[in-house]
Amino acid sequence: MIKQSVSIFNDVIGPVMRGPSSSHVAAAARIGILARQMVKGNLKKVIVEFDPKGSLATTYHGHGSDMGLVGGLLGFETQDSRLPKWESISKEKGLNIEFNIVDYKAAHPNTYKMMLISDKDEKVNVVAISTGGGMIKYESIENFNVSICGDFYETLVFVENKEDVKKLIDYIERKNIKIDYFEKSKNGNNILLDIKTSYKLEKDIINSIEKQYNVITIEPVLPIKSRKECKVPFNTADSMFEVSKKSNLKLWELALLYESIRGNISKEEVYNKMKEIVLLMKSSIEEGLKGTKYENRILGSQSHMIEKSEKEGKLIKSDVLNSMIECITSMMEVKSSMGVIVAAPTAGSCGGLPGTIIGATKALGLTIDDATKAMLAAGIVGVFIAEHATFAAEVGGCQVECGAGSCMAAAGLVELNGGTVKQGIDASSMALQNVMGMVCDPVADRVEVPCLGKNIMAGSNALACANMALAGFDKVVPLDETIKAMYSVGHMLPSELRCTGCGGLSLTETSKRIYKEIN
Known part of the structure; x- marks a missing residue:
């Protein structure tokens, strides 16, 4: 094969x-x-x-x-x-x-x-x-x-x-x-x-x-075509770190190097493609904040409540975190209303990574180019998960969706704050360690609850781990080993807890009642 x-x-x-x-x-x-x-x-x-x-x-x-x-x-x-x-x-x-x-x-x-x-x-x-x-x-x-x-x-x-x-x-x-x-x-x-x-x-x-x-x-359906004898410069966090030491490249620049070789396209094309994606993510979030309407769903439009409550002094003061929560929620509402989103790394976890990066960019007064570099940094960490594990909750539970998104977002936040390659990798490992074993148990067969909360958890976990890495905390277990452990844990989870609707919150009385109401 x-x-x-x-x-x-x-x-x-x-x-x-x-x-x-x-x-x-x-x-x-x-x-x-x-x-x-x-x-x-x-x-x-x-x-x-x-x-x-x-x-x-x-x-x-x-x-x-x-x-x-x-x-x-x-x-x-x-x-x-x-x-x-x-x-x-x-x-x-x-x-x-x-x-x-x-x-x-x-x-x-x-x-x-x-x-x-x-x-x-x-x-x-x-x-x-x-x-x-x-x-x-x-x-x-x-x-x-x-x-x-x-x-x-x-x-x-x-x-x-x-x-x-x-x-x-x-x-x-x-x-x-x-x-x-x-x-x-x-x-x-x-x-x-x-x-x-x-x-x-x-x-x-x-x-x-x-x-x-x-x-x-x-004819192919993927945006990046494959070709014979394509040899990428690295495929693990450890091997990427070795390249970074020799080349003095930043995490986002390592992503450019990798994808340009993998896709047989220029680094400029890689950058511009990611920038287009970030602009699309930003547009989706802005659309969601205007309010979304949809039938046959559990949650109504809520993302606008963050800014309103913040102005009214009802929230615990945390500009970056509250901005992230607002953006994550908005993206999830657009997804649920059949609007256009980017699966990053999946649709069920489409709020965590984009909402975290764009929310932080917004709160910190940074630019789209800053967000693009952060998303590239996140993307290269995601490569190691895709290469050595999976993004399918049906195989590994929600740890490989919202958990993976949190892992990637941590690297993006470190890049956004000017951190080093090592700090980005370490933040990713800590974030992934924190979500080990997270189950996938959607309520009433809808990707809304507890998916929204898990996406927000992904962002807050990423923020905490980025700060820990930037402060010099010891991640203890390297990212490559953490990814391997996560994949192993995913196979240990019973199928009932891997996006089948047969366990966890999916089987609560409330879940059964909502299912009857919307079907």
């Missing part, structure tokens, strides 16, 4: 999206967008199966997996304003979607097993998973093992024997087609060839192959 290095913009800061959950809505939309490309006709029916022991069987509607998947099948991107109207639009388009709970012993809690049926009587069976934070992987197409993550152009060629394989290889060499990877998978006597490229193959080449074989072409 090909494993590409983590990208800040693929795996950590993003996607730009609507909806309550990146693992559910954004990932499902990307799974749907890729699935739509696997038939040449128009999709007329899709049968979706979820395993009863996974997380999707109980949460796919409340967390928006159905909205994201059908939206993707209709061709909607993750931030498309039409996503909330998926049911009516799919009916208008004549697309019949069937969701079933079937015990097929899925290995991953976020598994989508689907049959795609087109108006040309094409039938394609696929298995895909949501791996966390909007990232995905197709594991099976027509019972052939595959590894498709949406970061390459894929040309899938179905052949019948080894002679066909040889003919195709000869054709590729004769045409001097530059490929990144060439993967083979067997199903009985039949063979699937997956030609992975970082560019789109010319139409005449595809047409020539299609004359002899059944071919599926898939």
Whole structure:
């Protein structure tokens, strides 16, 4: 299996999206967008199966997996304003979607097993998973093992024997087609060839192959494409620190170095892309502070109460913390009202990191460029979590979502205050140590309570740990070891406490009552 290095913009800061959950809505939309490309006709029916022991069987509607998947099948991107109207639009388009709970012993809690049926009587069976934070992987197409993550152009060629394989290889060499990877998978006597490229193959080449074989072409869905033999400068906090000592680069500059190499783009492009994201985050927060309206949700608009109460002298004086609480709450309200947000690192934790950095920037009178550098610093710390753990609460509990966001925000706050690389790493480790074992137990199958409080906790924890690191406190356990421990703890948590709605606050009488009221 090909494993590409983590990208800040693929795996950590993003996607730009609507909806309550990146693992559910954004990932499902990307799974749907890729699935739509696997038939040449128009999709007329899709049968979706979820395993009863996974997380999707109980949460796919409340967390928006159905909205994201059908939206993707209709061709909607993750931030498309039409996503909330998926049911009516799919009916208008004549697309019949069937969701079933079937015990097929899925290995991953976020598994989508689907049959795609087109108006040309094409039938394609696929298995895909949501791996966390909007990232995905197709594991099976027509019972052939595959590894498709949406970061390459894929040309899938179905052949019948080894002679066909040889003919195709000869054709590729004769045409001097530059490929990144060439993967083979067997199903009985039949063979699937997956030609992975970082560019789109010319139409005449595809047409020539299609004359002899059944071919599926898939275009990527991730913002940063992958390529062969991409070697990043570091992939752990320790190795990054060694680079920093030799280069004298700051934490945000190390992020520029890493992502420019990973994405094969200039450092200026990396910086400008992050600045655009920060401006979008700021815009979302400002929109939320104006007040949001939405149906079928638990919490109303509350973010404006902080400034009002502060002016009235009702709050404990803490300009930075109160500004962070206001911004975190605002971002969460925009998320719940189907507004545009950035999953950073996930949609369920979309308030903690952005609200902390932008709230602190606002309170301290700093600039968008300061916030951009802080977000880059946070992003590079997130790379280590994505590389060596996960952002999926279904796998590791809320410690890998709000906890990870707190870890990243601590590094961002240290950068915002002019701290060193070591202080940023140490603050991150302390913040992550403080949330070890945090469970994911949303009330009434909505990503609102206790999610809002956990996002605010993420910010306050980040602030405390940033100050501790800046003061010279000893983190004791290095960040790399803390990430490893967190991942291990996540696997020890029972499935009931990992975003299934089957434990914790999810099972309280209040949660059950609210669920009945809003469903």
